[in-house]
Amino acid sequence: MKLTTDYIEELIVEHFCKEFHLVRIFVKEMDPILVEEFLEKYPNVTLEINVLDTLIEGLFQPIHLENLRLVEEFESRLIINYVLNTKKELKRLLILKTDKQTQLENDIEKLFIGPLEFTRSYFSNETGYLVELDGNINNIRDLLDFEVFSCKDDQVPITINIYNFEKILLNLGEIKQRYAIVANNNVYIESVRLSLLDRKGEVPGKSGLNWGQRPNRDGNQMYLSVPKSIHSSKEEFFPVQTQGFLVCTADQRNLVCVMAQDNRKAIQTKGNTSILGKYFRERLGVKSNAFVVKEDLIRYGKVFIDLYKIKEGLYYLDF
Structure with missing residues (x-):
């Protein structure tokens, strides 16, 4: 599936078919406003976003504050995690599941090599494809072995560099x-x-x-x-x-x-x-x-x- 500005629509229409309720995505960067629009438009979907390599890259404070606002507003439908370090292969992974449980003890229903960023600019400028893979959890279990903090965790500002516009x-x-x-x-x-x-x-x-x-x-x-x-x-x-x-x-x-x-x-x-x-x-x-x-x-x-x-x-x- 080609990545375009209509990426979310294509994802929902072509792959959910009203049976998939959890999107678990691993990204280098995310746009909170895009996430908010996604959840408003699709009220039956639960979204888990794992932001990668935050120990190296740090976190942009305005984005972090918006993430906190969103997880409070969509408490039962949104999880945002900060991943400290990950393996390279994980950086293009997207998972769809039929239930709303974020744990992955059971087999994954759909597994894709997916987008590197969940942002408007990425979907506006990149030309790539989502490729469906064998969804058995055993094939990717090693990739999912990483240290992660919820964005709400008190350790986030202590462990991760949260920067403002001075860096930009x-x-x-x-x-x-x-x-x-x-x-x-x-x-x-x-x-x-x-x-x-x-x-x-x-x-x-x-x-x-x-x-x-x-x-x-x-x-x-x-x-x-x-x-x-x-x-x-x-x-x-x-x-x-x-x-x-x-x-x-x-x-x-x-x-x-x-x-x-x-x-x-x-x-x-x-x-x-x-x-x-x-x-x-x-x-x-x-x-x-x-x-x-x-x-x-x-x-x-x-x-x-x-x-x-x-x-x-x-x-x-x-x-």
Whole structure:
């Protein structure tokens, strides 16, 4: 089965046939938002994700925090483990079972050489195939002999290096031109600057930061406005309409967002559109639900935000 952007659909339609209920997958990297969408769409499926080589690679803190959120939200249907060291052959393994037991005492129902990453970028760019193997547990038992921690384990921050953007973005505070962040592999990271002001140079009264400042609305509701000119000049910078993506902030907050409204003109927090406005009001030092004026932004020191695309589905917000 070819790996494509429709990978999950193909996996469900072609191989579950409503009889397989457990997906056990071993990956080098995962996208929590993709995992969340998977579980929301297929409520009868239990997912176990084993993130490999975490002792060597470490863990990106925003992803780790999202993992903790997800296992709490999907307590009975999601397990996320961190594997310290594994054998090379395990890095492309995917297992399907008919029951929801994660132990593998019984024969495996379906066994595949599978994806190396469970991320949008991997399925967008890679051209590979899932190959079905003999599913007898005895054939892979040696591969499954590894040390593992649940992502909820108290030993995780002690044993595994949990790093933030310092490892991904070098010298962020020293770069005067904030459009030119350099990653640890010296690859230019694309960015956009979004103004919080309208064409008249003021904070809009009933949109943007003040979208919720209308009768019978939550005063914290807001969105970030994305002009057509940015979509025209950077067509692939943002994801498609309604597709979730993770925005990490300089003060270590995670915001799950979507592109919304006509022509993807708005960035909103997924589900509760007040989360974004509450965050910005906290940063600005104004009261919750308050009407935001230009003077609030000037006092804070910025009338715009910079958004950096780290990879597909992951962005860094500098405000």
